[in-house]
Amino acid sequence: MATEACHLGWDFSTQKLKVIAVDEKLRVIHEDNVNFDKDLPEFSTQGGVCVHNDRLTVTSPVLMWVKALDLILEKMKSSGFNFSRVKALSGAGQQHGSIYWKQGASSALQNLSPDLPLHQSLQSCFSVSNSPVWMDSSTTAQCRSLEKAVGGAQRLADITGSRAYERFTGNQIAKIYSLSPEAYAQTERISLVSSFAASLFLGAYAPIDYSDGSGMNLLDIHNKAWNPACLDACAPGLGKKLGDPVPSCKVLGSVAPYYIQRFGFNPHCKVVAFTGDNPASLAAMRLAEGDLTISLGTSDTLFLWIKQPKPALEGHILCSPVDTEAYMALLCYKNGSLMREKIRDKIAFGSWEEFSKALASTPVGNEGNVGFYFDVMEIIPKAEGIHRFNKHNEKVTTFPKEVEIRALIEGQFMAKRIHAEKLGYKILPTTRILATGGASDNEAILQVLSDVFNAPVYTIDTANSACLGSAYRAIHGLVAETSVSLTDVVKLAPGPKLVATPKAGVAQIYQPLLKRYMDLEEQVLKSSK
Numbered sequence: 001m002a003t004e005a006c007h008l009g010w011d012f013s014t015q016k017l018k019v020i021a022v023d024e025k026l027r028v029i030h031e032d033n034v035n036f037d038k039d040l041p042e043f044s045t046q047g048g049v050c051v052h053n054d055r056l057t058v059t060s061p062v063l064m065w066v067k068a069l070d071l072i073l074e075k076m077k078s079s080g081f082n083f084s085r086v087k088a089l090s091g092a093g094q095q096h097g098s099i100y101w102k103q104g105a106s107s108a109l110q111n112l113s114p115d116l117p118l119h120q121s122l123q124s125c126f127s128v129s130n131s132p133v134w135m136d137s138s139t140t141a142q143c144r145s146l147e148k149a150v151g152g153a154q155r156l157a158d159i160t161g162s163r164a165y166e167r168f169t170g171n172q173i174a175k176i177y178s179l180s181p182e183a184y185a186q187t188e189r190i191s192l193v194s195s196f197a198a199s200l201f202l203g204a205y206a207p208i209d210y211s212d213g214s215g216m217n218l219l220d221i222h223n224k225a226w227n228p229a230c231l232d233a234c235a236p237g238l239g240k241k242l243g244d245p246v247p248s249c250k251v252l253g254s255v256a257p258y259y260i261q262r263f264g265f266n267p268h269c270k271v272v273a274f275t276g277d278n279p280a281s282l283a284a285m286r287l288a289e290g291d292l293t294i295s296l297g298t299s300d301t302l303f304l305w306i307k308q309p310k311p312a313l314e315g316h317i318l319c320s321p322v323d324t325e326a327y328m329a330l331l332c333y334k335n336g337s338l339m340r341e342k343i344r345d346k347i348a349f350g351s352w353e354e355f356s357k358a359l360a361s362t363p364v365g366n367e368g369n370v371g372f373y374f375d376v377m378e379i380i381p382k383a384e385g386i387h388r389f390n391k392h393n394e395k396v397t398t399f400p401k402e403v404e405i406r407a408l409i410e411g412q413f414m415a416k417r418i419h420a421e422k423l424g425y426k427i428l429p430t431t432r433i434l435a436t437g438g439a440s441d442n443e444a445i446l447q448v449l450s451d452v453f454n455a456p457v458y459t460i461d462t463a464n465s466a467c468l469g470s471a472y473r474a475i476h477g478l479v480a481e482t483s484v485s486l487t488d489v490v491k492l493a494p495g496p497k498l499v500a501t502p503k504a505g506v507a508q509i510y511q512p513l514l515k516r517y518m519d520l521e522e523q524v525l526k527s528s529k
């Protein structure tokens, strides 16, 4: 049986619990997962969650997550996984979700019996059995009250990196405090999904890390401490229930005796602070300053590396999970692949080949034609509908098909560049665009991305990025005190593949077009109100 050291990366995501093991050469030597719906049907979740009758409240049973860990550890043990090889572990969790530990739960955590599965030992440890998760949007009243309490939406964004969002944890805690004050009073500790998972391995309450803590509307992202005005606006005595936040690379301690006795973990196996799934994915992609990741999926999501953040009313600024002096920004767009597929079906006969041909046959800058394609209400800007403008900024009702296709793709990427730069993102000579997600298979689309950002585009496989990033962070945590960067620690890992470089002269074409796009977006926003 192999005995070489390895590191574990966990991901307590919305639909699954996933684990990945990498050896000292960063080769993946084990992967496994538990699908909540399929493997734990007794919890009757759909996509790992329960959508309540009001269609706004969305929760997940906390004991489902505990039982999933029991299951996956038993699966690994019966497959002969040698836990004594594990030098360190870290992990990720879906962001914003919250867990409420009942008075006395800490002693249950500290005295786990190796003869029992976790879910039996912890079954009465939670004052709220159905944890609110990131898909919940039932806390609009709490959001407005928090923004009012601190001096407005922009003030809250300046402090915490985001205006108030329904899924953000502070607003969720405020709702629990107002609807179930007795449950709140019985709660001795509140965790995020990430720090809850770390607590299970530690056998004690684990602290919230700076990066995932940035998704709560409670953490001051500049001094990395809970903001008293935000805490007080959400619930009394909240700071004490949260504990102090820590840097994401912090070694929290060794794995609890439970894991050594029941599964044969190494007594010296270290637990490195867990973080959110998006920050963990950023670690997997080993972004450096000036880099940007764009996930071209159902929704398009951008991760940006930012040194001097400029929080705005759109997007989110989080403390970086890999560099305590830096930040990451998150921009989400609803009209991503579904919008691209709709235009493909409508005017390219449903064929990506036709779509790409049309794209490649039209000039950079589309002869000044600009389009906004919002099939559903967009997040940034909060606008919907299709809006086309010719080179004289006159609204037109149609474009020729190939012009329409280029207007869609150029418009989607110009918007992303404009909003990223508004948050403080800077395109540097070293900038790399890392593309992932379905549409990153389409070279014609990536060529437009490269031209609009005037930067090279690489593709990277991020199938299990939050797990992989967590394994990398486990390795980095062991040497972080020596101020070695994560990128240096994992430089042996497989790198991204170069797929597009900007065409000559594109900067001169897009500079004025980006300005026009920004002005026209304002016009579209006003007409949508």
Ligand SMILES: O=C(CO)[C@@H](O)[C@H](O)CF
Binding pocket: 013, 014, 093, 094, 095, 096, 134, 167, 215, 276, 277, 278, 330
């Ligand atoms: O809400 C989100 C980020 O703000 C989602 O990406 C969740 O982290 C998904 F679990």
